[in-house]
Amino acid sequence: xxxxxxxxxxxxxxxxxxxxxxxxxxxxxxxxxxxxxxxxxxxxxxxxxxxxxxxxxxxxxxxxxxxxxxxxxxxxxxxxxxxxxxxxxxxxxxxxxxxxxxxxxxxxxxxxxxxxxxxxxxxxxxxxxxxxxxxxxxxxxxxxxxxxxxxxxxxxxxxxxxxxxxxxxxxxxxxxxxxxxxxxxxxxxxxxxxxxxxxxxxxxxxxxxxxxxxxxxxxxxxxxxxxxxxxxxxxxxxxxxxxxxxxxxxxxxxxxxxxxxxxxxxxxxxxxxxxxxxxxxxxxxxxxxxxxxxxxxxxxxxxxxxxxxxxxxxxxxxxxxxxxxx
Amino acid sequence: xxxxxxxxxxxxxxxxxxxxxxxxxxxxxxxxxxxxxxxxxxxxxxxxxxxxxxxxxxxxxxxxxxxxxxxxxxxxxxxxxxxxxxxxxxxxxxxxxxxxxxxxxxxxxxxxxxxxxxxxxxxxxxxxxxxxxxxxxxxxxxxxxxxxxxxxxxxxxxxxxxxxxxxxxxxxxxxxxxxxxxxxxxxxxxxxxxxxxxxxxxxxxxxxxxxxxxxxxxxxxxxxxxxxxxxxxxxxxxxxxxxxxxxxxxxxxxxxxxxxxxxxxxxxxxxxxxxxxxxxxxxxxxxxxxxxxxxxxxxxxxxxxxxxxxxxxxxxxxxxxxxxxxxxxxxxxxxxxxxxxxxxxxxxxxxxxxxxxxxxxxxxxx
Numbered sequence: 001x002x003x004x005x006x007x008x009x010x011x012x013x014x015x016x017x018x019x020x021x022x023x024x025x026x027x028x029x030x031x032x033x034x035x036x037x038x039x040x041x042x043x044x045x046x047x048x049x050x051x052x053x054x055x056x057x058x059x060x061x062x063x064x065x066x067x068x069x070x071x072x073x074x075x076x077x078x079x080x081x082x083x084x085x086x087x088x089x090x091x092x093x094x095x096x097x098x099x100x101x102x103x104x105x106x107x108x109x110x111x112x113x114x115x116x117x118x119x120x121x122x123x124x125x126x127x128x129x130x131x132x133x134x135x136x137x138x139x140x141x142x143x144x145x146x147x148x149x150x151x152x153x154x155x156x157x158x159x160x161x162x163x164x165x166x167x168x169x170x171x172x173x174x175x176x177x178x179x180x181x182x183x184x185x186x187x188x189x190x191x192x193x194x195x196x197x198x199x200x201x202x203x204x205x206x207x208x209x210x211x212x213x214x215x216x217x218x219x220x221x222x223x224x225x226x227x228x229x230x231x232x233x234x235x236x237x238x239x240x241x242x243x244x245x246x247x248x249x250x251x252x253x254x255x256x257x258x259x260x261x262x263x264x265x266x267x268x269x270x271x272x273x274x275x276x277x278x279x280x281x282x283x284x285x286x287x288x289x290x291x292x293x294x295x296x297x298x299x300x301x302x303x304x305x306x307x308x309x310x311x312x313x314x315x316x317x318x319x320x321x322x323x324x325x326x
Numbered sequence: 327x328x329x330x331x332x333x334x335x336x337x338x339x340x341x342x343x344x345x346x347x348x349x350x351x352x353x354x355x356x357x358x359x360x361x362x363x364x365x366x367x368x369x370x371x372x373x374x375x376x377x378x379x380x381x382x383x384x385x386x387x388x389x390x391x392x393x394x395x396x397x398x399x400x401x402x403x404x405x406x407x408x409x410x411x412x413x414x415x416x417x418x419x420x421x422x423x424x425x426x427x428x429x430x431x432x433x434x435x436x437x438x439x440x441x442x443x444x445x446x447x448x449x450x451x452x453x454x455x456x457x458x459x460x461x462x463x464x465x466x467x468x469x470x471x472x473x474x475x476x477x478x479x480x481x482x483x484x485x486x487x488x489x490x491x492x493x494x495x496x497x498x499x500x501x502x503x504x505x506x507x508x509x510x511x512x513x514x515x516x517x518x519x520x521x522x523x524x525x526x527x528x529x530x531x532x533x534x535x536x537x538x539x540x541x542x543x544x545x546x547x548x549x550x551x552x553x554x555x556x557x558x559x560x561x562x563x564x565x566x567x568x569x570x571x572x573x574x575x576x577x578x579x580x581x582x583x584x585x586x587x588x589x590x591x592x593x594x595x596x597x598x599x600x601x602x603x604x605x606x607x608x609x610x611x612x613x614x615x616x617x618x619x620x621x622x623x624x625x626x627x628x629x630x631x632x633x634x635x636x637x638x639x640x641x642x643x644x645x646x647x648x649x650x651x652x653x654x655x656x657x658x659x660x661x662x663x664x665x666x667x668x669x670x671x672x673x674x675x676x677x678x679x680x681x682x683x684x685x686x687x688x689x690x691x692x
Contacts, residue, residue, distance in 0.1 A: 213411035214412075216405075216411065217412075220377075220404065235413070
């Protein structure tokens, strides 16, 4: 049994220092000595985290400026910006970017529209909880496993999807992943299968937060259900969609597991998105310097795109949030 | 521009009954107020009128059209919500233009209508702002603006001014009433504030626990409440209730309170009314604070001597709470020095304004 304050004979919480601290937690940060104390407590964690993320980053920059020697006893050669300038004339680098954008755009657009649609259908339906549980299963799977699973489904000998598409007459010859045109859709479908549930889940959480009164006001104003969704629900979903898009686009820019397993970037580089090319350069050709340069551009663009996306969605987010209070 | 008929309407939520056998006829261009405490079914009724809530049984007609199965968008109604329900991502102009845009009105006409409404509500200079930049009163005006830009059959108001501060609320009461008279549109207004009902409505429907208690003009409701609930709910400060029993002396009928300190001789008409309804034994007397007289000190010449419990000055007027036997009564009078709590005071009743209720059922005898 817990002992309450009054049972201890403490009437005023301020008499009891521990309670007082907790009651006024934010004030701790205005108190100078206490602030230093907190800083000291946090310092080891900050140093550790900085070490983990900064050390490799510094190494990345170091490598990108050197011709890294793998043979023992040889020291790295200073290369200046050669690794970067060589990228401009690298056709595979440009194509890697193009493929990455194509891949990411396809994945995002299908996942967002499908995810939102699924969320709208599931919202307030009786089977909501059951379906969510089922839909979450693909997400629990390691991307490598998903890659293998789809590789088997697409397999030209015993693949079920292959058989289905073939029977429908959609596919005229060859296998799915062996076809330059179909391979891209094959890998996109895998990503869609695995990650649409995440979008649906986030959207579903967003739908619960759409103010019911606005929806009703719009109905009274004369809007049908479709119109209502686009003019009231969707604007209220922006902050949630932003999170979903940010998460997914960054994943697309760094996950290579599924593609590596399924096609390895082929056929004829049709699915060689930049991260896959980076993998080739660094760990197949062992040109670590050039690989680091590619990685650096990838990181830079991810950050830039992230900022742009946040900017695009920022305005409605702020307004909807601050309106929530009043 | 339509009558509204609520005919034998019931509303259930699961097994809970929210509205029981409701029958109301709202006249053309009438301002009807649905009044009652929270949970009395008034909001459910309004939402059924709007089409936002399914009608469990019964019918609702706008004019001659049965609207039960008509979705809200086709009912030609305008509704103002308790929390205004403005679209946060749209400007005031866009908020107000929304219903017209959905009617596919052309842009020039929309601008004209919105500006007309904005001018009427004195929010013209706010048209380009977003709701987040507005005060409570401005948001509320915008919400009303969104309702009046088109000419709906019926206005529905769901406690539209409940969240405004007291001063603004009293101002808006006047404005809303003026607006309704000017627009000449049938209006149904839900509130739990009896003052709003009394000041604005043509007729008031008092509801309690899903049941319509009384439907009448504010003066009928105030002066002739049909039961104890209505009597106690309408009027500020609320009516005093005293448990009494009936005592007959020769021809006259008197009410005596349970502690025996108070004895009121009823008028002939009142005695007859009691006899007609065969009231006997125990009853409950009701008297409004305005219908009691109180004087300070001993030599007051009034019927009873009571004891001051507390006095509450209100500026020009004051409330006096006085104890008469075991009963405590609130009296409203012009401000005066009533002495200290515990001191004696004189007390008298305006017999004409007495109300007598059945102690069991709460039904009014008169």
